[in-house]
Amino acid sequence: METEANIAMNPEIIQKWQQKINLLHELLGVKAALIMKVHPLEIEVLVRSTNSDNPFNVGDKGEINIGTYCDTVVGSGKQVEITDAEMDDFWKEKLPVNNGLVCYLGAPILFPNEDLFGTICVMDQTARKFTGLEKKLFNHFQESIETDLVLEEQRVWIDKKSD
Incomplete structure (x- = not known):
């Protein structure tokens, strides 16, 4: 879809998402709130909560399928909740690639055509x-971001029609 590149670069969308992610971080009291953008072979931090103890930075990239929590969302296309990775044999060994954060709630963000844009997630130590x-609130933020993608796609379409 052509709007993918435009959305990733639209500063108004990024600014709006920044406000949403900061608010989600504050309301849930987590160490990190993120919007991740999926690329063909990797996943990238597109927006991060701006709290000083957030271990992620905008632009951080990692390979898909290395064991991150977001990999599970990308692979399943469903919401994933991990309450304590240290108590789960599967997740315990993957703590290093998840910055040692043991708690995770993440969900897919879809383009209007149902293609995967990325994920929204919160993580805690x-x-x-x-x-x-809290899950209802999280889901509201996910839906709001997907609505922004719909509106941006419509804006791009209207701009093209008026050219």
């Missing part, structure tokens, strides 16, 4: 189970 209300 302490084990926790997200409440039903």
